[in-house]
Amino acid sequence: MAVQQGHAPAAGTPTLGRTFARLAPFVKPILPRLFFGFLCALAAGIVALTIPQVLAWLVNNVLHPEGKDSEVWLAVGLVAGLGALEALLVFLRRQFVITPAARLETQMRVRFYEHLQQLPVAFHERWGSGQLLSRSMSDLSLLRRWLAFGALMLVVSTVTVITGLVLMFSSSWVLGAIYLAGAIPISIKAFYFRNTYRAASRLSQDQAGDLATAVEESVHGIRVIKAFGRGRHMYDGFNSRAKQLRDTEVVKARTLASFLLYVVAIPETTLGLGLVAGLWLTAQGELSVGALVAYFATATVLAGPVEGMGMLLGMTLTTKTALDRHFEVMDTPNTITSPQDPRTPANGRGELELRNVHFSFPDAAGTVVPTLRGVDLRVRPGETMALVGMTGTGKSTLLALVPRLHEVTAGRVLIDGIDVRDWDLIQLRRAVAVAFEDTILFSSSIRENVLLGAPDLPEEQLAALLNEAIDTAQAGFARTLPEGLDTVIGEEGLSLSGGQRQRIALARAIAARPRVLVLDDPLSALDVRTEEAVTEKLRITLAGTTTLIVAHRPSTVALADRVALLKDGAIDDVGTHSELLARNEHYRFVIASLEDEDTNVLEGGPRA
Numbered sequence: 001m002a003v004q005q006g007h008a009p010a011a012g013t014p015t016l017g018r019t020f021a022r023l024a025p026f027v028k029p030i031l032p033r034l035f036f037g038f039l040c041a042l043a044a045g046i047v048a049l050t051i052p053q054v055l056a057w058l059v060n061n062v063l064h065p066e067g068k069d070s071e072v073w074l075a076v077g078l079v080a081g082l083g084a085l086e087a088l089l090v091f092l093r094r095q096f097v098i099t100p101a102a103r104l105e106t107q108m109r110v111r112f113y114e115h116l117q118q119l120p121v122a123f124h125e126r127w128g129s130g131q132l133l134s135r136s137m138s139d140l141s142l143l144r145r146w147l148a149f150g151a152l153m154l155v156v157s158t159v160t161v162i163t164g165l166v167l168m169f170s171s172s173w174v175l176g177a178i179y180l181a182g183a184i185p186i187s188i189k190a191f192y193f194r195n196t197y198r199a200a201s202r203l204s205q206d207q208a209g210d211l212a213t214a215v216e217e218s219v220h221g222i223r224v225i226k227a228f229g230r231g232r233h234m235y236d237g238f239n240s241r242a243k244q245l246r247d248t249e250v251v252k253a254r255t256l257a258s259f260l261l262y263v264v265a266i267p268e269t270t271l272g273l274g275l276v277a278g279l280w281l282t283a284q285g286e287l288s289v290g291a292l293v294a295y296f297a298t299a300t301v302l303a304g305p306v307e308g309m310g311m312l313l314g315m316t317l318t319t320k321t322a323l324d325r326h327f328e329v330m331d332t333p334n335t336i337t338s339p340q341d342p343r344t345p346a347n348g349r350g351e352l353e354l355r356n357v358h359f360s361f362p363d364a365a366g367t368v369v370p371t372l373r374g375v376d377l378r379v380r381p382g383e384t385m386a387l388v389g390m391t392g393t394g395k396s397t398l399l400a401l402v403p404r405l406h407e408v409t410a411g412r413v414l415i416d417g418i419d420v421r422d423w424d425l426i427q428l429r430r431a432v433a434v435a436f437e438d439t440i441l442f443s444s445s446i447r448e449n450v451l452l453g454a455p456d457l458p459e460e461q462l463a464a465l466l467n468e469a470i471d472t473a474q475a476g477f478a479r480t481l482p483e484g485l486d487t488v489i490g491e492e493g494l495s496l497s498g499g500q501r502q503r504i505a506l507a508r509a510i511a512a513r514p515r516v517l518v519l520d521d522p523l524s525a526l527d528v529r530t531e532e533a534v535t536e537k538l539r540i541t542l543a544g545t546t547t548l549i550v551a552h553r554p555s556t557v558a559l560a561d562r563v564a565l566l567k568d569g570a571i572d573d574v575g576t577h578s579e580l581l582a583r584n585e586h587y588r589f590v591i592a593s594l595e596d597e598d599t600n601v602l603e604g605g606p607r608a
């Protein structure tokens, strides 16, 4: 199965404008504050540009023999006052933009998380977790920083440079033209820079995502890595990926540095040319000394915004890439949704029926034989049916179709006579509880884990439900933990043994009080005696609950009311364990292989 590594699609990358236009609905509510922030930033830029004009006035009118002392102090006071005003405006700019930008980031992050929750299992099987992690965290942080600073300063810097040029032209068109001429090579360089930097930026963000996936996988699989002594191998793999990211970052930094070289060197060169021309013009009497001073002071003020524009362009391109990555996930349609007019039977008894069900995994569609090819099965209300078949025949896949974790390719799955696609999705998943073989628990208390899917009930009833579920699943060990059922279990429950985790997960499925219970070999890590105790208790507690259980042990199979045999993507036979033993050769073969497996486990041998 190919896991999405998240690299840029070769074609169809949206333009800069189109990408940022998609921010409009999010930016709209905070537009007034952004606008005031922009005004403050602009005013700060203009105030900075006013200081050279005060200097020009000082040189032309005050610094000569008839100049008055009071006017010198006035000029000094003006420069100091303008400096203080600029600082105040910069402070106000930050106040206006920081909070709304952080709010926008949170809003987009929460929507992203909500969308991830809704996307089907098939999507999550394709995408690396690190890619999703980096898209929800670092990409959106980039956006906040750009919005609070980059976007504003890019506009302000542009306006400041244009205003500075107008001031230069107004004192001398020759000097203005010399300074402006520097913009031509910078623009040409910027054109090439944009393409190179955008590609490098996309690559580095995708590689960072892949690296996050590698960290996540290594942490998740640390026991396997240690047990197989593969630490060095994993380290080497990680090291080489980290180096790839480093190389991309170096390319990115070099590209930006070479662009900045132009952005810094060209205005400095034009300033040198301006000096020669300005001195000549002053000597000719065509330019006042004050105007010349003002020209150089303006050029000095402009040096910051001009250089800043290079950096800000880089920041804008990185943010564009981050947004593209964000919207790639947000644009992935959720293919498993509630219907417009859902139908939910009020008091169904939990009858489960599969009619001519076909299923292919989306990745494998059209290339390999469909996993399920015409499954017909009816599980009576309150019945416990075991699903048996050779490994890889599609038992887990069949189970996943009941709560619509996957969608049938053809055919129908019905609960109480209604197609699961016609159920309200939330109602359906309340009606069907699931426990898997590889248990997923959350890093919260045992109580919260068990009551995850429980119905809304008063506190005392919830407590009773919790105790009943714990007892049925033979998970009483949880009460002996340091803080009993309030003990917080480590990340993914890794502080518990495999069997303990399975029993907590089973208790969770029981506490959901479902109509249909779907169990994917949830007792595989238990010893046969505990498994028997669990199954016996389950029969009593869930007497009226329809149960479909994938069984890998003859003991589980024997406890079921009936058994369905899955073979070649379809149900080969249904009957009691003894009926099938008597009449179905393939069933005898499957049971014999399960017995072999069990013996191997009991004798400490390998388990397939």
Ligand SMILES: Nc1ncnc2c1ncn2[C@@H]1O[C@H](COP(=O)(O)OP(=O)(O)OP(=O)(O)O)[C@@H](O)[C@H]1O
Pocket: 001, 125, 361, 363, 364, 371, 389, 390, 391, 392, 393, 394, 395, 396, 397, 398
């Ligand atoms: N996400 C996926 N994408 C493509 N193929 C898949 C995916 N998941 C499972 N398969 C394939 O579908 C087939 C059925 O898998 P499934 O897990 O349902 O079998 P199973 O009968 O439950 O096996 P086991 O008894 O070993 O648990 C297998 O051939 C498997 O390789």
